[in-house]
Amino acid sequence: MSDIVNVRGLVKRYGEKLALDHFDLRIARGEIFGLLGPNGCGKTTAINCMLQLLTYDRGDIELFGEPMTPARYDLKRRVGVVPQQVAVLDELTVRENVDAFCALYVADARKRRRLVDDALDFVGLADHARQRPRRLSGGLLRRLNIACGIAHKPELLFLDEPTVAVDPQSRNAILDGICRLRDEGATVVYTSHYMEEVEQICERVMIMDAGRSVAEGTPDELKRLIDLGERIVVELDAPGESLLARVRDLRCVTRASYADGELRVDCAPAAHALLDVLAALEEAGAEPGRVWSEPPTLNDVFLELCGRELRD
Numbered sequence: 001m002s003d004i005v006n007v008r009g010l011v012k013r014y015g016e017k018l019a020l021d022h023f024d025l026r027i028a029r030g031e032i033f034g035l036l037g038p039n040g041c042g043k044t045t046a047i048n049c050m051l052q053l054l055t056y057d058r059g060d061i062e063l064f065g066e067p068m069t070p071a072r073y074d075l076k077r078r079v080g081v082v083p084q085q086v087a088v089l090d091e092l093t094v095r096e097n098v099d100a101f102c103a104l105y106v107a108d109a110r111k112r113r114r115l116v117d118d119a120l121d122f123v124g125l126a127d128h129a130r131q132r133p134r135r136l137s138g139g140l141l142r143r144l145n146i147a148c149g150i151a152h153k154p155e156l157l158f159l160d161e162p163t164v165a166v167d168p169q170s171r172n173a174i175l176d177g178i179c180r181l182r183d184e185g186a187t188v189v190y191t192s193h194y195m196e197e198v199e200q201i202c203e204r205v206m207i208m209d210a211g212r213s214v215a216e217g218t219p220d221e222l223k224r225l226i227d228l229g230e231r232i233v234v235e236l237d238a239p240g241e242s243l244l245a246r247v248r249d250l251r252c253v254t255r256a257s258y259a260d261g262e263l264r265v266d267c268a269p270a271a272h273a274l275l276d277v278l279a280a281l282e283e284a285g286a287e288p289g290r291v292w293s294e295p296p297t298l299n300d301v302f303l304e305l306c307g308r309e310l311r312d
Helices: 043-050 094-102 109-123 138-150 168-183 195-201 219-223 241-248 273-283 298-306
Strands: 003-014 017-028 032-036 058-063 079-082 156-160 187-191 204-209 212-217 230-235 253-259 262-267 291-294
Touching: 003 043, 003 187, 017 043, 017 058, 017 187, 017 204, 017 212, 032 043, 032 168, 032 195, 043 058, 043 156, 043 187, 079 138, 094 109, 094 138, 109 138, 109 168, 138 156, 138 168, 168 187, 168 195, 195 298, 204 219, 204 298, 212 219, 212 298, 219 298, 230 273, 241 253, 241 273, 262 273, 273 291
Parallel strands: 032 187, 032 204, 079 156, 156 187
Antiparallel strands: 003 017, 003 058, 204 212, 230 262, 230 291, 253 262
16 A cells, blocks of 8 residues: 555654654555554644644655645645644534535535535434534434545545534444545544544554654554563452562562552463462452453553653
8 A cells, every 4th residue: 555644753842842753654555554542642733734734844745645735725735634623613513514625625616515415424414414412412423524624525534523422323433434544545644632533543653752753563563562462350358568579579460569459460361361360369368359360451562661650
C-alpha cells in the first residue's frame, strides 16, 4: 500500500519549548492509525502542522504523495477533521450544520444535498435533522460533529478524541462508523486516551512522548516490547509482609501489590506463572477467593513507555 501521510524530520518550537523533535510519521492508505501519547506530547501540534494550521521550523510533509503547503487547497479538500471540541452552530439545525461544513468543500448544491443525506444516515441522525444541536444528547452531538467532518467524503480523516464523554451505545456506534469509513476507502488518524478503543479498531499505533515517537507497530507488536506476560489478580484478605515477600521472590514475578482486597501480580512471560503464584499462596496457608489472569494491554505498554509513575 502507498503512504497517504509521510512526515519527515518535523521540528516545531514554541519559544524555548521543543514541541516536535525531528518527528517522523508514515501512514499507509486505507488503515486506521492510532496516535497516542500523554497530554502535551505533541500529538495535536503534529496534526495541526500536517493540516498546515501551524507553521513549523523544519521538516517535510507529504499528503497523498504530494508536498503539503498552506496553498494546497486541492489536497485540503481531500482531508476531513473532527476536533475534540464539538464545533457546531446552535442557531442552525442539524441538517443546516452539516450542509454548512460540507459547503466549505462542495459548491454544487444538488451534490451537497446527497452528501448531507448520506452523512446524516451514516451517523444515525436522519430523524433529528430538523432539531437544533442544543436539543441533542451528548452522544448525538458527538455524532453531529463527526457528520460535519465526513460529509464531503474525505480520503484522509483526522479524529481527535471523538468519543469523549459519550454513552456506551453512542461510543459503539461511533467506533463501528469509523470502521465502515475505513472499509469504504478512507484512511483514519485516530487519537484517544481510551486504550481499549485503540486496540479494538487500529491496525497500527504510534506512542509519542516529548515530541518524538517512542514506539510504533501493531498492538500485538507493542505489547511484546514490555516485560509483562500476564497480570494475575487474586481476591484475598489482607496478606502479611511475609506472603507478599514470598510472591515477589518468585522467578516469574516482576511486581506484586495489594489494595482493596486484591493481590495484583505482574509476571514476565513464563509457562507456569499462574500455577507458581497459586502454589506460593497455598504454601503460605492463604485462602484466595476469585482468581483471574489478564494478558497485557495497550494501556500497560503506554504506562511502561511514558512513565510508570502514572500507574501508581
